[in-house]
Amino acid sequence: MTTTQQNPTNCQQDACCTPTPTVLRCPAKSRDLARRMKALSDPTRLQLLQLVAAHPGGRACICDLTTPLGVTQPTVSHHMKLLAESGFVTRERQGKWTYYTMRPEALDDLGQRLANLNHPCS
Amino acid sequence: MTTTQQNPTNCQQDACCTPTPTVLRCPAKSRDLARRMKALSDPTRLQLLQLVAAHPGGRACICDLTTPLGVTQPTVSHHMKLLAESGFVTRERQGKWTYYTMRPEALDDLGQRLANLNHPCS
Known part of the structure; x- marks a missing residue:
């Protein structure tokens, strides 16, 4: 592990690509990106x-999300x-x-x- | 579960948005997308x-990928x-x-x- 990796707050101070690409200089960036990718790595969540996007204004009630997928309300809520x-919905x-907006x-x-x-x- | 969900091969035959968005008509699509998202949901993989992209021509030897991340060759290989x-590299x-190409x-x-x-x- 490099010194830069131990101090991700230095990300913006390094010269680009000297000596390593951004993800290596800034491991916090790859952790954040991986976390968001993981949120979308489930077919039901996709x-x-x-389904929320398909509702008018991209806003849907939880009560409208259970039947189309055949899942329970606690599952949808989770x-x-x-x-x-x-950050994909509010x-x-x-x-x-509960209402969700894209x-x-x-x-x-x-x-x-x-x-x-x-x-x-x- | 709808009839369409039970038969994903009908995906292309349905009229758009009648009665449900693509991901509901074609669950195979969301499974495929989720699988690819999962491949990128790990900070080390990102x-x-x-790191491969940073190499000339987007092509790197496995022998060049271990030291920058401080991981073993079997871990990189995995x-x-x-x-x-x-499908992100060949x-x-x-x-x-082993050489990898973006x-x-x-x-x-x-x-x-x-x-x-x-x-x-x-």
């Missing part, structure tokens, strides 16, 4: 996310909590129901970071 | 991938096998060494599919 913690309580910019940002993996200095 | 199985044996189009495709999650008909 289905829930697109998956949506993980998606919210990784959560809002209204009375007895954050399209989170998917766009993740896609950009994936593309950046092709470029070792990004 | 670091290895960008992670690179998962990346290869999900593997080529030359004498005693497949940038795999990351671009994944980024596009992520963006598509914002659009329930894509």
Whole structure:
């Protein structure tokens, strides 16, 4: 492990690609990216996310998410909590129901970071 | 579970968004996407991938991947096998060494599919 890896807060101070690509200089970046990828590494969560996106305004009540997937409300709640913690949706309580709203910019940002993996200095 | 979910080979025959978004009509798609996301849900694999990208021509010998990350060759081999199985790199044996080559189009495709999650008909 390099000195830089032991001190991820130095990420922005190093010259690009000298001597190592960003992910090696900044392990915190790869940990954050991996965490968000993991949130999307489950088929049910991907289905829930697109199901929310399919609702008007990209906003859906938890009560509308159980039947299409044939899963229980606690299961939906668990998956949506993980998606919210990784920033892909926001959560809002209204009375007895929880509503979820898509954050399209989170998917766009993740896609950009994936593309950046092709470029070792990004 | 709907009839369509039980028969994913019908994916392309359904009218768009009638009655459900693609991921619900085609569970095989979300399973495939989740599998590829999982391959990238590990910080070490992300670091290895960008390390390969940093080598000339996006091609690196396994012998060049161990020292920068401080991991053993069997560990690198394990992670690179998962990346290869999900299409992010190709593997080529030359004498005693294995060489890995980036497949940038795999990351671009994944980024596009992520963006598509914002659009329930894509």
